[in-house]
Amino acid sequence: MTLDKARLVQMLRTMILIREFDERAIQLRLAGKIYGTVHPYVGQEAVAVGVSAQLSVTDRVTSTHRGHGHCIAKGADIRRMMAELFGRVDGYCKGKGGSMHIADFAVGMLGANGIVGGGLPIACGAALAGQLEGKGAVTVCFFGDGAAAEGEFHESLNIASLWKLPIVFVCENNQYAANNPVGVQHPRVDIAAHAAPYDMPGVGVDGNDVLAVHAATADAVTRARRGDGPSLLECKTYRWHFHAMRAARPPETRPAEEIASWKAGDPIARLEQHMVGRALLSPDELRAIRDRVGAELDEAVAFAEASPFPDPKDLMADMFAR
Amino acid sequence: MREITFQKALEEAVAEEMRRDPRVITMGTDFTGDPIKEFGASRVRFTPISEAVLTGMGLGAAGCGVRPIVNWRMVTFSFVAMDQVVNQASKIRYMFGGQADFPVTYRCSTGGGIGLAAQHSQSPYSMWMHLAGLKIVLPSTPADAKGLLKSAIRDNNPVVSFECSRLATLTGPVPDGDHLVPLGVADVKRTGTDVTIVALAYYVQESLAVADELAREGVSIEVLDPRTLVPMDVETLRASVQKTGRVVIVDEAPATCSAAAEIAALMVEDPDTFRALKAPVRRVCAMPVPVPYSPPLEKAALPSRDDIRAAVHDVLKESV
Structure with missing residues (x-):
């Protein structure tokens, strides 16, 4: 399927927004404006955007500790995301969750998760709800290559296939499980190969090619909506920055040539080239997109800074539902 | 019924x-x-x-x-x-x-x-x-x-x-119909005046049996069952202990960081309940070991009616 200009512009814009959001988050963390930990998604934008472009608002996703990209791609409001990073009451979680626990149930974003593999069972539950509803809702479960070594991964694939749950397991293989190369984590670096024993399709895809991700997701989503069960998609990509930072950037330990070669395959540049090649994007249009993203981020930061901190008297609120 | x-x-x-x-x-x-x-x-x-x-x-x-x-x-x-x-x-x-x-x-x-x-x-x-x-x-x-x-x-x-x-x-x-018990409400399983026993699960039944036996000795036991551990109906528990001035907490989990420990703390950290106490708070819990298989060992690891009875006698004897 050839995507039209409007769709491609939307995808490009979202990818740029994700990248610039996390570049901004790094600067804000260095400046001490936000707290805790930042796990930048920079470099992996094609996965969140290519997958989410196949979903509607009634579809659901679960995310990971590196979750900002999934939130933005699923339609979350960057002002409320930013306010959450700032720990303010207008954040998605009223400042109670922070970066690793952003959720927006209204758009089907069922939460980032600080535990590697922790989102897979929850995603299966969302998919079970979709199956019981019978309205064709699909759940996408994002996780990393590290999670594929967790028991929760295997339990989830097993039951999802057994019950033909409408779910797409999307592994973002960014080559590192936290700080350890994927090769020292798995006897064979082929996450998609885990699909076969669980009797589901397993597809490896260039995770820096948003159009390839988008196309592969279409097959998996169609299968899930039809009631034929889950698929496993392994998107091979690369995180440009560190695994996580707190007050300072951690030292880079990965080979410089490895980083350079992946950066040469920048997913945003590749989409831009594709669009320019089809005469769908002019330098002026690209500049306009970038300017608008910058302005939106400025506005999000201003929104967050204007939002009050939570009142300690609300510490115990939200513990239990009525 | x-x-x-x-x-x-x-x-x-x-x-x-x-x-x-x-x-x-x-x-x-x-x-x-x-x-x-x-x-x-x-x-x-x-x-x-x-x-x-x-x-x-x-x-x-x-x-x-x-x-x-x-x-x-x-x-x-x-x-x-x-x-x-x-x-x-x-x-x-x-x-x-x-x-x-x-x-x-x-x-x-x-x-x-x-x-x-x-x-x-x-x-x-x-x-x-x-x-x-x-x-x-x-x-x-x-x-x-x-x-x-x-x-x-x-x-x-x-x-x-x-x-x-x-x-x-x-x-x-069990009552017919739509029988509901609200969460967070303790139940007084037996009323009494001398000693409160706060017991959990099986040990509610065991404590009721001990209370029957001790009644024959003239000791009046009140048996409370929290029924819900979260949220805990602390008011009902404290009211009973304020009335009797003595409390024995019985559970089959080991005592360390247990529900029994929590209940004891909830009693003694409340000024009114603390002032009403006539004897130290006692816990009757499992021994701090993995529960063994062989019947005499398992019996030794878990609380018994004798243990409950002894604890009740202790709080009566230790009363100020």
Whole structure:
């Protein structure tokens, strides 16, 4: 399927927004404006955007500790995301969750998760709800290559296939499980190969090619909506920055040539080239997109800074539902 | 009133709630009877032995409008799902700022005394009381078992229903109709004036038996059952202890960081209750060992009626 200009512009814009959001988050963390930990998604934008472009608002996703990209791609409001990073009451979680626990149930974003593999069972539950509803809702479960070594991964694939749950397991293989190369984590670096024993399709895809991700997701989503069960998609990509930072950037330990070669395959540049090649994007249009993203981020930061901190008297609120 | 077993009462609770609300589904590795016949295979789910995914699925489905009951069978199997219990279920609502509810019920058997040895004789409810985000019920009678489980299924939060193994065959009266026991309300199982016994699950029954015996010696025992450990009905407990001035807390979990420890602290840190005390607070708990298999060893590890009786005599003797 050839995507039209409007769709491609939307995808490009979202990818740029994700990248610039996390570049901004790094600067804000260095400046001490936000707290805790930042796990930048920079470099992996094609996965969140290519997958989410196949979903509607009634579809659901679960995310990971590196979750900002999934939130933005699923339609979350960057002002409320930013306010959450700032720990303010207008954040998605009223400042109670922070970066690793952003959720927006209204758009089907069922939460980032600080535990590697922790989102897979929850995603299966969302998919079970979709199956019981019978309205064709699909759940996408994002996780990393590290999670594929967790028991929760295997339990989830097993039951999802057994019950033909409408779910797409999307592994973002960014080559590192936290700080350890994927090769020292798995006897064979082929996450998609885990699909076969669980009797589901397993597809490896260039995770820096948003159009390839988008196309592969279409097959998996169609299968899930039809009631034929889950698929496993392994998107091979690369995180440009560190695994996580707190007050300072951690030292880079990965080979410089490895980083350079992946950066040469920048997913945003590749989409831009594709669009320019089809005469769908002019330098002026690209500049306009970038300017608008910058302005939106400025506005999000201003929104967050204007939002009050939570009142300690609300510490115990939200513990239990009525 | 009709009399049924504790186990039957629990089964009735699930069936009635499934009839009442089509959003209620149940997942487990086996079921008593043939619930699929009445409710269908989409609502009664035979599962693989996959505690982690089941626990998380219950949570994820609950967040999307389903009301799942996940049966772990034994609480000890739930330890395989520690991430989903500790990191997810107990925190998910709060850490997302209350934007969704998670009405999931986790059921499990608990406790020792039936020769199941170290792994399958544990009573770890205090571990999860500590997490703060889970409601916890622990009934001691068939009527409470039914009424609390029904309330748990209707509650809009993750609730863990601890169901004591030694009570499974206990028979008792259960009201007809839609019998509900509210969460967070303790029950005075026997009124008395000299000593309050706060007991949990099987040891409510044991304490009632001891109270009968001691009544013949002229000692008047009040037996309280918190029934819900989270939220704990601390007012009812304190009122009783303020009346009697003496308290013995009986549970089959080891004493360290236990529900019994929590109850003791809730009594002594309250100025009015502290001032009313005539004797030190006593706990009668399991010994700090894995529960052994051989009957004489298992008996030595778990509290006995003799232990309860001795503790009551101690608090009477030690009274100021």
